[in-house]
Amino acid sequence: MITDSRKNRFQEVISHRLQDVIVLENIHDPHNALASIRNCDAFGIQTAHVVFETEKIFNPKELGKMTSSSANKWVDTVCWEKSSDCFTQLKKDGFRIIATVIDLKAKPLSLINFNQQKNALVFGNEGFGISETAKKMADELVYIPMHGFVDSLNLSVTVGVLLYELYRQRQGNKILHLSFQEQEELFKKWEDADVQKILRGHKMSEKV
Secondary structure (H helix, E strand, O other): OOOHHHHHHHHHHHOOOEEEEEEEEOOOOHHHHHHHHHHHHHOOEEEEEEEOOOOOOOOOOOOOHHHHOOHHHHOEEEEEOOHHHHHHHHHHOOOEEEEEOOOOOOEEHHHOOOOOOOEEEEEOEOOOEOOHHHHHHOOEEEEOOOOOOOOOOOHHHHHHHHHHHHHHHHOOOOOOEOOHHHHHHHHHHHHHHHHHHHHHHHHHHHHO
């Protein structure tokens, strides 16, 4: 039911998917979160963890098709109520926690080596940044050097800058891409979703 060109497109995209994830912690504006998820799709991140410890819960799969340019369809999201639970599980799963801060005592982005192990990149609230829990549990704190009058960037821009640098460092290094088994599972998931969409379309046309 799915064309060969569609299957080839799935395989091409999946071949660039990385093991790394992002964590969006206490994001106030859902559109900022969804724009960040759009960056995930562009730079090979398959999973975004979203923490709602202090902000109103929303479902990334149900909001913002236009904001994410449908990237929320392709990127998996995992929701958490507590940052500590999220970071504890990520550490248990072998991730290095790299959290973004506005602090010159942190490491500048250019000094971060993303090829040591799989990473969880943490981005905080638009107003007050990451939580104290994130600061304490992070393995690395990173900042983006800037030379203008403002000291911060829009959330989705910050996500895009870090993910581009991560992706740039990964070129030619397939070790930290999705495993063959993970790629097969993701392909099957996307294929099944497309089949279900086609079947729904057929049912709608029959009703008409």
